[in-house]
Amino acid sequence: MEKEISQAVIGRLPRYFRYLGELKDNGVQRISSQELSSLMKVTASQIRQDLNNFGGFGQQGYGYNVEYLYQEIGNILGLNVEHHLIIIGAGNLGQALANYLNFEKRGFLFKGIFDCNPALYGRKVRSLTVQPMEAVESFILENQVDIAVLTIPKESAVEVADMLVKNGVKAIWNFAHVDLNVPEGIQVENVHLSDSLMKLSYNLAKYNSQPT
Numbered sequence: 001m002e003k004e005i006s007q008a009v010i011g012r013l014p015r016y017f018r019y020l021g022e023l024k025d026n027g028v029q030r031i032s033s034q035e036l037s038s039l040m041k042v043t044a045s046q047i048r049q050d051l052n053n054f055g056g057f058g059q060q061g062y063g064y065n066v067e068y069l070y071q072e073i074g075n076i077l078g079l080n081v082e083h084h085l086i087i088i089g090a091g092n093l094g095q096a097l098a099n100y101l102n103f104e105k106r107g108f109l110f111k112g113i114f115d116c117n118p119a120l121y122g123r124k125v126r127s128l129t130v131q132p133m134e135a136v137e138s139f140i141l142e143n144q145v146d147i148a149v150l151t152i153p154k155e156s157a158v159e160v161a162d163m164l165v166k167n168g169v170k171a172i173w174n175f176a177h178v179d180l181n182v183p184e185g186i187q188v189e190n191v192h193l194s195d196s197l198m199k200l201s202y203n204l205a206k207y208n209s210q211p212t
């Protein structure tokens with residue numbers, strides 16, 4: 001049976017992937033866990049523990065092969081396959097995401113953008129054209145869409161998510177401030193920028209309250 005990897009470890013993998021990608025681009029071929037540790041400001045033992053979940057990848061006295069580790073972590077993160085995404089909600093956030101090119105470099109291809117506001121139909125967002133919600137169902141099927149990005153208000157997010165799942169969407173990147181109720185097997189990743197900001201605010205308050 002495959003070993004269950006904790007979400008905390010999964011949550012750290014994209015950061016490893018980013019750092020290794022940069023090292024690779026800079027021509028670095030191998031790195032010790034100590035070097036990676038000081039670069040990433042994570043303990044070397046944490047790195048070893050994290051990577052041991054996947055068989056380690058390191059060799060005693062050699063360290064890590066950057067290219068290999070980069071590819072393997074990419075595979076673990078499912079980046080070795082292309083994903084087809086649609087954005088639901090072509091407002092400020094939906095358009096900003098559609099305009100961000102780096103997702104495509106990682107294999108996340110935005111195929112369509114949809115909205116319920118007729119004033120937006122036909123508007124160009126990079127290479128995409130805003131389409132009415134009525135076109136979503138057939139679009140999902142025809143374009144093998146596996147991920148939907150929800151950038152709509154919370155009031156309609158639950159209902160829209162249900163419809164997307166019924167039509168074959170397997171994962172939802174949810175920016176609406178509401179918990180979705182999806183069947184088992186459907187993956188949801190909630191993103192709340194304000195949570196991150198509140199964490200920053202906490203750390204700021206804590207730092208400021210320390211005696212100098």
Ligand code: NAI
Nearest residue numbers: 089090091092093115116117151152153156175191192193
């Ligand atoms: P916006 O008002 O610019 O865009 C929302 C768009 O969704 C509009 O174009 C609207 O016509 C469309 N829409 C509304 N109901 C719909 C439905 N049932 N089907 C299809 N389209 C629908 O708002 P903005 O700034 O883009 O934010 C979008 C949502 O994301 C908001 O609810 C906001 O609270 C949330 N948000 C979440 C953040 C996060 O970190 N999770 C950060 C910023 C915004």
